Amino acid sequence: xxxxxxxxxxxxxxxxxxxxxxxxxxxxxxxxxxxxxxxxxxxxxxxxxxxxxxxxxxxxxxxxxxxxxxxxxxxxxxxxxxxxxxxxxxxxxxxxxxxxxxxxxxxxxxxxxxxxxxxxxxxxxxxxxxxxxxxxxxxxxxxxxxxxxxxxxxxxxxxxxxxxxxxxxxxxxxxxxxxxxxxxxxxxxxxxxxxxxxxxxxxxxxxxxxxxxxxxxxxxxxxxxxxxxxxxxxxxxxxxxxxxxxxxxxxxxxxxxxxxxxxxxxxxxxxxxxxxxxxxxxxxxxxxx
Amino acid sequence: xxxxxxxxxxxxxxxxxxxxxxxxxxxxxxxxxxxxxxxxxxxxxxxxxxxxxxxxxxxxxxxxxxxxxxxxxxxxxxxxxxxxxxxxxxxxxxxxxxxxxxxxxxxxxxxxxxxxxxxxxxxxxxxxxxxxxxxxxxxxxxxxxxxxxxxxxxxxxxxxxxxxxxxxxxxxxxxxxxxxxxxxxxxxxxxxxxxxxxxxxxxxxxxxxxxxxxxxxxxxxxxxxxxxxxxxxxxxxxxxxxx
Numbered sequence: 001x002x003x004x005x006x007x008x009x010x011x012x013x014x015x016x017x018x019x020x021x022x023x024x025x026x027x028x029x030x031x032x033x034x035x036x037x038x039x040x041x042x043x044x045x046x047x048x049x050x051x052x053x054x055x056x057x058x059x060x061x062x063x064x065x066x067x068x069x070x071x072x073x074x075x076x077x078x079x080x081x082x083x084x085x086x087x088x089x090x091x092x093x094x095x096x097x098x099x100x101x102x103x104x105x106x107x108x109x110x111x112x113x114x115x116x117x118x119x120x121x122x123x124x125x126x127x128x129x130x131x132x133x134x135x136x137x138x139x140x141x142x143x144x145x146x147x148x149x150x151x152x153x154x155x156x157x158x159x160x161x162x163x164x165x166x167x168x169x170x171x172x173x174x175x176x177x178x179x180x181x182x183x184x185x186x187x188x189x190x191x192x193x194x195x196x197x198x199x200x201x202x203x204x205x206x207x208x209x210x211x212x213x214x215x216x217x218x219x220x221x222x223x224x225x226x227x228x229x230x231x232x233x234x235x236x237x238x239x240x241x242x243x244x245x246x247x248x249x250x251x252x253x254x255x256x257x258x259x260x261x262x263x264x265x266x267x268x269x270x271x272x273x274x275x276x277x278x279x280x281x282x283x284x285x286x287x288x289x
Numbered sequence: 290x291x292x293x294x295x296x297x298x299x300x301x302x303x304x305x306x307x308x309x310x311x312x313x314x315x316x317x318x319x320x321x322x323x324x325x326x327x328x329x330x331x332x333x334x335x336x337x338x339x340x341x342x343x344x345x346x347x348x349x350x351x352x353x354x355x356x357x358x359x360x361x362x363x364x365x366x367x368x369x370x371x372x373x374x375x376x377x378x379x380x381x382x383x384x385x386x387x388x389x390x391x392x393x394x395x396x397x398x399x400x401x402x403x404x405x406x407x408x409x410x411x412x413x414x415x416x417x418x419x420x421x422x423x424x425x426x427x428x429x430x431x432x433x434x435x436x437x438x439x440x441x442x443x444x445x446x447x448x449x450x451x452x453x454x455x456x457x458x459x460x461x462x463x464x465x466x467x468x469x470x471x472x473x474x475x476x477x478x479x480x481x482x483x484x485x486x487x488x489x490x491x492x493x494x495x496x497x498x499x500x501x502x503x504x505x506x507x508x509x510x511x512x513x514x515x516x517x518x519x520x521x522x523x524x525x526x527x528x529x530x531x532x
Contacts, residue, residue, distance in 0.1 A: 192379035192438075195340050196393035196445055197369035206392055210383045 069257040076249045076258045083245035084265050087231045090163055090241070094231075095224060097167050102174030109179060112200070123175070130172035136233050139165040143237035158238035166234070170227055177219045181212035221277045225270040232266070242266070291354045293318040293480045294339070294449055299348035301338050302504075309335050310504040311348070316449070316497075321471075321481045323491040325515075326501035327527065332484035333376075335501075336451045339482070340373045352449070369397060372442030376454040378434040380426040386413070386437045387422040390444045397445070412440045416470055432463030439470055449480040456487055468494075488532055492516050500524050 019027070054060060108116075109123035130138065142165040147156035154160070185208050193203040235244035242262050249258035294316040302308035309331045316322050324332040337343045339350055341357065341364040349356050357367050380389050390409050394400045400408075413419045416436050426434055435455055442450060452471065456464040468490050475481060475494060485491055491498055492512045499509040500521075508521045516532075519525045 188375065188377060188379045189381065191337075191342050192375065192381070193393075195342060195368055195371075195373045196441070197365050197397050198393055199365055202396050206396070207381055211381075214383070 065255075067256045067260055069255055072249075072253050072255050072257040073261055076246075076253075077261050079249070080242055080245055080258060080261050080265060083240060084242040086239060086241035087228070090159065090166075090231045090234060090239075091228050094163050094167050094170070095227060098170045098174055098223075098227070099220075101167060102171040103178055105171055105175035106178035106182065107204070109175065110182060110204075127172045127175060130169050131176070133169070135166070135169050135230055136236065138169050139233055139237055141165070142168070143234070158234070162234040162237050162239065166227065166230065170223060170230075174220060174223055177216050177223065178212065180219075181216035182208055184215055185211050217277065217281060221274065225273065228269055228273075229266060292316060292351070293320070293353065294482070295349075295351040295354075296335075296339075297349040297351070299335065299338060299350060300346045301334055301343060302346060303334075308504050309338070312501075312504075312506055313348075314497075314499055314506060314509060316480060316482060318480055319475075319478050320496045321475045321483070321494055322497045322499065323495040323512075324482070324484045324499050324501055325486070325488065325491060325527075326507075327530075330501040331504040332501055333453050336373060336453045336482065336484055339451060340371050341368055342373075365397075369445050370448045371451065372445060372447035372449070373451040373453065374435070374438050374442055374455050376457050378426070378431070378438045378458070380434055380438055380441070382426050385423050385425050386418070386429065386440075389426070389437060390441045393441070394444050409444065412443060416440055416473075430463060431459045432466045435459065435467050436470055439467075439474075443474075449482070450474065452481065452483040452485070454484050454486065456485070486531065488516070488528075500527065502527070 055064075057063075105123050105126060108119040109127070111117075111119045111123075133141075139162055143158050143162045146161045146164075147158065150156075189207055189211070190203055193207040198206070232241065232243035235241055235247070238244075240248070242265060246258040246262040250256055292315040296315075297313050299309050299312045302310075312331070312335055314322070324335065326332055334343065338345050344360070345358050348358070350358050352367065352370065380386075381392070384392065387409060390412065391405050394405055394408075395402070410419065410422070413422050416439070418433060418436055418440070421429060421433055421437070424433075426437070429437065439450075439455075455471075456467050459467065464487065468487065471481065471483070471490075472494055483491075483495075495512050497509060498512050498515040499506050500515060500519075500523075501507065502523050508515060508519060508524045514520075515524065516528065519528060
């Protein structure tokens with residue numbers, strides 16, 4: 001838009017060239033409405049395309065029968081839901097252990113004094129091993145290997161040793177997250193705390209960790225969601241949890257619909273959990289204002 | 290006479306970066322000494338060495354005649370005797386002002402909570418921040434944060450206080466309130482060493498000025514000498530640039 005330079009005079013809402021404030025607001029509202037409309041239409045178009053195009057595929061009738069069978073879904077769903085309690089239980093007792101053990105590994109890797117070098121070495125080797133081995137392999141090796149030692153019941157339970165495998169593996173990842181949080185705290189915080197005469201452990205406990213842990217909540221939330229799903233891997237060594245139960249039904253009915261049911265159940269946890277974590281973070285931030 | 294703080298030929302280098310090359314000076318009890326010089330002249334490094342946050346490469350630092358650079362000494366009890374305040378405040382953001390101040394005395398001196406509350410409240414009152422004790426650092430202005438940082442250092446009852454360009458990160462209108470606190474400390478008999486760019490303050494309040502350039506003390510003496518009759522051309526050049 002060109003401005004007539006001759007006409008420049010003190011700017012008031014009446015004299016200023018171009019859009020007035022109301023005109024601007026009106027235009028913005030119009031643009032917003034238009035974007036919403038476009039988004040709605042394109043979404044509907046995509047879904048319609050999927051709805052009409054997928055059934056044209058040659059194998060659709062078969063897929064519909066074996067994956068989207070409502071009758072089987074109804075019949076198996078309550079039992080699946082019941083089996084999911086096992087996943088929740090395993091998750092519920094491994095998550096806190098991972099949180100603590102991961103922190104211990106992180107602190108071991110942060111040990112600075114030469115006397116504690118073996119601790120640091122242990123932490124490094126531990127993380128190399130357990131981040132390097134696929135989760136499922138750790139579960140097989142520990143879940144089958146340890147009970148193979150001929151331990152008496154209940155100490156040969158795959159629930160225990162499967163959980164141990166999960167804890168060992170996830171702690172390695174979580175300890176790296178803790179460490180990234182610890183390292184993200186600016187050196188000046190450490191200097192300030194040290195200059196007051198606090199010892200290494202107090203600096204860590206009162207100054208570094210409270211800030212670091214808060215900072216890594218979102219990253220650890222991610223790990224928590226991943227863990228929630230990986231609990232299903234224990235099905236490979238015995239426990240009849242959700243995935244295993246779905247597999248049993250699959251064989252029983254020669255139909256894949258129970259897997260769809262299992263997916264629905266697995267989905268029901270992380271979505272609210274993520275929202276809850278977001279809300280918690282927001283509230284924590286607000287409290288400090 | 291024995292000095293409160295004595296630096297003898299202190300050397301510290303970080304590769305080629307700002308370091309100290311043979312720094313010596315004395316600070317008597319109750320004196321205020323200002324270190325001036327451009328950025329990178331080694332002022333901050335020197336203060337960090339005195340507080341044992343950095344280990345010297347060579348030389349001695351004597352506190353009450355005792356060499357504190359001895360690597361066999363435990364640095365913790367020495368650091369408690371030497372307070373330091375930083376340019377960027379470095380308050381702990383997850384604690385309110387009061388908790389910032391009380392953490393170290395509580396952990397180090399094991400002061401009972403009731404007594405700690407009394408002394409902390411008194412400190413905040415003394416520096417005009419009684420109504421800010423419950424505020425978190427991000428709710429305070431720069432000047433207030435820096436005053437809390439000073440209170441935090443004072444709470445350890447140090448015998449000497451180091452200030453590393455404590456007004457450099459402040460808006461100009463907030464500098465005064467922090468400098469007033471420094472004056473107040475001097476008047477109460479505290480020994481102070483400042484690295485500063487506040488030439489007006491240095492001239493008015495300092496007992497001695499050390500001008501540093503490239504890691505050496507080019508010239509030192511009382512403010513009248515340094516500001517009015519500098520002997521060295523490097524001093525004159527620096528002063529003409531900053532004043």
